[in-house]
Amino acid sequence: MLVMLACAAAAYALAAAFAMPSARAFSRARPARPPARASGVSVLKPLCGAEPRLFENLATFCEQRHPCYQLLFGVSSPNDAAIGVVRRLQAVYPGRDIELVVDSRVHGKNLKVSNLINLAARAKHPLIVVADSDIAVEPGYLEAVTAPLDDPEVGIVTCLYHAESVGGFWTRVGALFVNEWFAPSVRLAHAGGSRRFGFGATLALRATTLELTGGFAALKDCLADDYWLAEHARVRGLETVLSEVVVATDVIEPDFASLWRRETRWLRTIRSINPGGFAFLFVTFTMPWVVLAALLAYGLAGHGAPVRAAVLAAAAVLGLLARLAVHARGARHISTFWRDLPLVPLRDGLLALQWLAAAFGSHVTWRGARVPVVARVAEGSDGS
Numbered sequence: 001m002l003v004m005l006a007c008a009a010a011a012y013a014l015a016a017a018f019a020m021p022s023a024r025a026f027s028r029a030r031p032a033r034p035p036a037r038a039s040g041v042s043v044l045k046p047l048c049g050a051e052p053r054l055f056e057n058l059a060t061f062c063e064q065r066h067p068c069y070q071l072l073f074g075v076s077s078p079n080d081a082a083i084g085v086v087r088r089l090q091a092v093y094p095g096r097d098i099e100l101v102v103d104s105r106v107h108g109k110n111l112k113v114s115n116l117i118n119l120a121a122r123a124k125h126p127l128i129v130v131a132d133s134d135i136a137v138e139p140g141y142l143e144a145v146t147a148p149l150d151d152p153e154v155g156i157v158t159c160l161y162h163a164e165s166v167g168g169f170w171t172r173v174g175a176l177f178v179n180e181w182f183a184p185s186v187r188l189a190h191a192g193g194s195r196r197f198g199f200g201a202t203l204a205l206r207a208t209t210l211e212l213t214g215g216f217a218a219l220k221d222c223l224a225d226d227y228w229l230a231e232h233a234r235v236r237g238l239e240t241v242l243s244e245v246v247v248a249t250d251v252i253e254p255d256f257a258s259l260w261r262r263e264t265r266w267l268r269t270i271r272s273i274n275p276g277g278f279a280f281l282f283v284t285f286t287m288p289w290v291v292l293a294a295l296l297a298y299g300l301a302g303h304g305a306p307v308r309a310a311v312l313a314a315a316a317v318l319g320l321l322a323r324l325a326v327h328a329r330g331a332r333h334i335s336t337f338w339r340d341l342p343l344v345p346l347r348d349g350l351l352a353l354q355w356l357a358a359a360f361g362s363h364v365t366w367r368g369a370r371v372p373v374v375a376r377v378a379e380g381s382d383g384s
Helices: 002-019 023-028 054-062 082-092 111-120 141-150 169-191 207-212 225-234 256-273 275-279 286-301 306-330 334-340 343-358
Strands: 041-046 069-075 097-102 127-130 154-165 203-206 239-251 363-366 369-372
Touching: 002 169, 002 286, 002 306, 041 054, 041 111, 041 141, 054 069, 054 082, 054 141, 069 082, 069 111, 082 097, 111 225, 127 141, 127 207, 141 154, 141 203, 141 239, 154 169, 154 225, 169 239, 169 256, 169 306, 169 334, 169 343, 203 207, 203 225, 225 239, 225 256, 256 275, 256 343, 286 306, 286 343, 306 334, 306 343
Parallel strands: 041 069, 041 127, 069 097, 154 239
Antiparallel strands: 127 203, 154 203, 363 369
């Protein structure tokens, strides 16, 4: 059994290396040509606190080439530090339609969704884009992510993201979580035909689709609100499109404890929406399998099992080479490849421990609020 699992882990790492495009190619990618006559877009940005690069990230949304869009920034407290950042944006970009919504009403257990409910009431355009506060985009982003919505069969457009570390050691470890585990996993699932995803980095949809799925109110108690927004559209026969656009996101957790909380929250979220897939994630943690396969090969070689030892040795070598390929494709520069190379064993080992921890627990903590880990089934799905 261990021989089979080690081989499966090596095969997965090899497939992930092929599925993942080079990070250096992200900025060179040219998405499909936008429509000649673009519909107006309302961009909803729920905020909570002043993150390290909040102004710079939000400013990229103020510099879009799209001819008609509205920016709605929402906070729940009049004392939120993000308010000053939005006021600064309004001063720097006086020609943009920028509105700050301060609304303390709470509509459910998910405070981000409460914020979105309050923002959606002020949206005035037929297209909606929801994007997390720590996302930075290129000037053609809005045109590109809304272009597929011209097809009436498309319900949701979403984007993958490349993480940038903002700070020191632990932010670099956190960036590897996104760039060298999460993103390759999504790419591989997408290549295999899966469309069951939706990421907070970007969710673009028609306002009519949002209304059809029950609006944000249908998500007010959901943990994985971005996933369920897309799932509610899918069960109504609408497609999810993974855009060619890859946005940038910041990793800002300064210490081990905050990084551990964030990543176990992500893994518990996966557990809540896909328990079966979560159970088999252990195959994707490459370096522990490489070490185990190498140790078993050494032990079997000395105990009269040369064939099994050779298979395990081959799996260890293949897994190691594939893991290095994933690391190379996730690095934007050769300098970051060598700088972060010693972190790869730590990253994979930590991920395995977080997976074990995420298998237990009934709640996660998000921005100070406890949200229950409860699987929700979209209305009209097979499980309803």
